[in-house]
Amino acid sequence: MKPLECQAGHSDTVNTMVMIRSGMILSGGKDGRVVLTNTDSGEIYSKWINGTEVNKICYRNYVANHSFIAAGRNGSLTHWMLTGTKPDDPVSVIEGHKFGATGLVSIDETHFISGSRDCSVKLWDIEKKDCVMSQTVNRNLVTHMAYNSNNNLVAQTSEDKSVRLWDPRSLAVVMEFPRKRHIQMYCEFDGVNRLFSCSNGFNHDGCEITSYDIRNSRMSKEVRGHEGNVTSMSLVQLDGAKRLLVSVSADKQIRLWKIEEDGINVLKPFWNEDVPLEADNLQVCTYPDGHIIVSGGKGRLIHYQAKMAAQRIILDVQMIQKTSGAMTQSTSSHVIR
Numbered sequence: 278m279k280p281l282e283c284q285a286g287h288s289d290t291v292n293t294m295v296m297i298r299s300g301m302i303l304s305g306g307k308d309g310r311v312v313l314t315n316t317d318s319g320e321i322y323s324k325w326i327n328g329t330e331v332n333k334i335c336y337r338n339y340v341a342n343h344s345f346i347a348a349g350r351n352g353s354l355t356h357w358m359l360t361g362t363k364p365d366d367p368v369s370v371i372e373g374h375k376f377g378a379t380g381l382v383s384i385d386e387t388h389f390i391s392g393s394r395d396c397s398v399k400l401w402d403i404e405k406k407d408c409v410m411s412q413t414v415n416r417n418l419v420t421h422m423a424y425n426s427n428n429n430l431v432a433q434t435s436e437d438k439s440v441r442l443w444d445p446r447s448l449a450v451v452m453e454f455p456r457k458r459h460i461q462m463y464c465e466f467d468g469v470n471r472l473f474s475c476s477n478g479f480n481h482d483g484c485e486i487t488s489y490d491i492r493n494s495r496m497s498k499e500v501r502g503h504e505g506n507v508t509s510m511s512l513v514q515l516d517g518a519k520r521l522l523v524s525v526s527a528d529k530q531i532r533l534w535k536i537e538e539d540g541i542n543v544l545k546p547f548w549n550e551d552v553p554l555e556a557d558n559l560q561v562c563t564y565p566d567g568h569i570i571v572s573g574g575k576g577r578l579i580h581y582q583a584k585m586a587a588q589r590i591i592l593d594v595q596m597i598q599k600t601s602g603a604m605t606q607s608t609s610s611h612v613i614r
Contacts, residue, residue: 283319287576305331392419
């Protein structure tokens with residue numbers, strides 16, 4: 278069956294994606310837009326014009342109050358509401374970073390944390406639009422942030438090749454893992470005690486994914502498989518309660534990794550396949566039952582559904598978003614043998 282083909286909501290590279298609920302994602306891009314997309318039908322529900330390139334998006338849902346914050350390349354933090362069919366003006370625009378805001382997490386109903394290329398990490402009161410606390414770490418050019426509500430910790434990757442854990446209450450670094458050999462691009466929590474990070478690299482130099490036990494800064498596992506910058510990761514739940522880590526890279530590949538085997542934490546290659554997207558700034562987000570959304574250049578999005586069949590992975594292409602006259606896709610599934 279031929280996949281659904283739809284017009285892209287972005288005209289340039291998609292820098293960031295976040296899931297709202299199953300089938301609904303927010304994406305931000307180089308074109309300065311934030312787009313709300315139904316990834317099952319390909320329908321674009323809303324667009325917001327941010328005025329500057331969007332590096333990261335943080336979705337907030339407190340007491341049925343749906344909103345998001347867009348972190349801009351100019352250092353701005355813009356708060357928008359999701360209500361209504363036509364987006365209104367932003368609720369607020371917070372200026373606080375000297376350079377691009379490149380990390381963003383929501384902490385609670387009134388607070389969020391941002392990180393920037395200016396080496397600072399800031400805690401904000403969203404109602405007062407004030408910076409509550411700020412910490413600067415030398416050479417800490419933030420690349421990504423992730424929040425774990427189970428243990429109230431913020432993980433952060435950096436161009437200084439470090440991965441740090443922050444306490445959002447005191448905005449103090451509570452753990453810094455041994456510095457890696459390459460820039461750390463992205464991080465993702467798995468449960469209470471596990472954290473993943475990924476790095477840049479070229480031709481198998483770097484390009485690694487690292488698994489940490491946050492109870493012990495020395496406990497880590499490292500694997501390689503990609504041949505270019507590993508730019509994003511996400512956990513995906515397949516049918517049959519199998520959980521995997523999915524990663525995307527500038528090598529135009531999507532890879533799946535085993536993260537548990539016989540009840541033991543592992544990090545092992547499981548499956549890989551070429552992604553028919555331009556290589557720059559690939560991003561990935563997931564939702565249950567094996568749904569994987571991958572983004573690339575020129576606003577392109579692909580919706581895959583991963584399924585297990587006879588100990589193999591079948592990756593069905595459900596939907597493709599592209600700009601007019603762009604990519605074509607010849608098959609609706611890839612079987613890894």
